[in-house]
Amino acid sequence: MEMAAQPSDTLATLKTESETLKTKLEEERAKLHDVELHQVAEKTEALGQFIMKTRRTLKGHGNKVLCLDWCKDKRRIVSSSQDGKVIVWDAFTTNKEHAVTMPCTWVMACAYAPSGCAVACGGLDNKCSVYPLSLDKNENLAAKKKSVAMHTNYLSACCFTNSDMQILTSSGDGTCALWDVESGQMLQSFHGHAADVLCLDLAPSETGNTFVSGGCDKKSCVWDMRTGQCVQSFETHESDINSVRYYPSGDAFASGSDDATCRLYDLRADREVAIYSKESIIFGASSVDFSLSGRLLFGGYNDYTINVWDVLKGTRVSILFGHENRVSTLRISPDGTAFCSGSWDHTLRVWA
Amino acid sequence: MSGSSNIVAMKKVVQQLRFEANINRVKVSQAAAELQQFCIQNALQDPLLTGVSSSTNPFRTQKVCSFL
Numbered sequence: 515m516e517m518a519a520q521p522s523d524t525l526a527t528l529k530t531e532s533e534t535l536k537t538k539l540e541e542e543r544a545k546l547h548d549v550e551l552h553q554v555a556e557k558t559e560a561l562g563q564f565i566m567k568t569r570r571t572l573k574g575h576g577n578k579v580l581c582l583d584w585c586k587d588k589r590r591i592v593s594s595s596q597d598g599k600v601i602v603w604d605a606f607t608t609n610k611e612h613a614v615t616m617p618c619t620w621v622m623a624c625a626y627a628p629s630g631c632a633v634a635c636g637g638l639d640n641k642c643s644v645y646p647l648s649l650d651k652n653e654n655l656a657a658k659k660k661s662v663a664m665h666t667n668y669l670s671a672c673c674f675t676n677s678d679m680q681i682l683t684s685s686g687d688g689t690c691a692l693w694d695v696e697s698g699q700m701l702q703s704f705h706g707h708a709a710d711v712l713c714l715d716l717a718p719s720e721t722g723n724t725f726v727s728g729g730c731d732k733k734s735c736v737w738d739m740r741t742g743q744c745v746q747s748f749e750t751h752e753s754d755i756n757s758v759r760y761y762p763s764g765d766a767f768a769s770g771s772d773d774a775t776c777r778l779y780d781l782r783a784d785r786e787v788a789i790y791s792k793e794s795i796i797f798g799a800s801s802v803d804f805s806l807s808g809r810l811l812f813g814g815y816n817d818y819t820i821n822v823w824d825v826l827k828g829t830r831v832s833i834l835f836g837h838e839n840r841v842s843t844l845r846i847s848p849d850g851t852a853f854c855s856g857s858w859d860h861t862l863r864v865w866a
Numbered sequence: 867m868s869g870s871s872n873i874v875a876m877k878k879v880v881q882q883l884r885f886e887a888n889i890n891r892v893k894v895s896q897a898a899a900e901l902q903q904f905c906i907q908n909a910l911q912d913p914l915l916t917g918v919s920s921s922t923n924p925f926r927t928q929k930v931c932s933f934l
Contacts, residue, residue, distance in 0.1 A: 528873065780894070809909060
């Protein structure tokens with residue numbers, strides 16, 4: 515019988531240990547699974563009827579809208595499209611305030627800087643670039659472009675941290691990274707996903723320096739931004755995770771997946787605590803976001819609809835029609851008075 | 867040799883699992899109660915939940931229209 519020189523280090527023993535640890539992880543989680551969230555919420559008052567309509571339609575993109583983000587001023591929105599354009603809109607008036615043509619098509623990610631003075635975007639160019647927004651409408655924004663992040667595959671998501679100085683990115687290369695905007699230097703990288711990372715969300719500032727990511731490996735990971743360590747991971751979805759969003763308290767997050775479900779994971783219980791699904795919903799959820807109190811979860815789906823879920827009870831409270839193709843991106847406004855959805859039908863809609 | 871890089875990769879997986887297995891967890895009943903509490907405490911400040919009237923929601927006011 516062949517004996518390895520260091521028995522504890524053979525591939526076989528490590529694999530066995532990994533299986534044992536995975537089982538132990540599930541057992542530890544199961545011990546604390548004493549009740550379901552919707553059971554705890556049984557005594558909560560049910561929600562009434564919701565009347566939410568499209569209040570504004572933003573037209574101007576020449577192809578699929580892939581991403582959007584709100585400015586902190588609660589009225590401006592930046593959106594990016596397969597047509598290579600990034601547009602800044604005044605959502606109250608529907609006027610376009612700025613437009614940038616990117617050197618690539620499929621601009622999958624865009625984000626507004628906290629100051630409102632710049633936007634970041636990227637996609638098939640494998641980069642994340644920052645464009646300062648000029649008050650002079652005649653100025654060519656592309657001239658002041660600053661390349662910040664460089665990945666080895668497409669940029670899937672980007673977001674500024676609490677200042678204009680740092681950007682967090684996720685990529686088809688399977689990693690996330692934190693960058694210094696001024697120098698373009700990578701401050702930290704995050705390795706752990708086994709396939710393309712499709713989405714990320716920063717924890718609310720009160721909760722500390724963490725963020726969550728989701729990917730094609732069906733896994734969502736919570737990361738410590740300072741150390742680069744993955745501190746928690748969840749693997750209950752059955753397909754790609756397209757969108758992740760923190761619950762407003764920072765103690766949980768929701769994810770939307772190609773498996774046609776949205777799920778809620780509580781970080782202190784370290785497990786999935788709710789699934790938002792219906793037999794009639796068979797198309798993937800592309801984008802999710804919470805209302806300000808966390809009671810409502812909005813999901814944009816590939817069947818062109820937006821489903822609104824009661825987060826506590828697990829039931830659907832509304833279904834919104836209007837888009838004429840997949841809903842690809844969805845965000846609540848900073849003051850929670852409205853939300854905006856972007857679609858493959860080339861438009862954005864503001865609902866309230 | 868691919869064998870040793872597989873071992874290095876597996877060691878990282880095992881280390882990560884050890885780390886994750888040892889974190890502190892609370893019962894779902896407690897976590898769920900806190901999620902519910904947060905919702906209730908913030909319900910009145912959630913415009914999409916309470917339904918803000920036209921006079922205070924800038925998007926519901928249809929009168930905003932500027933022609934340049």
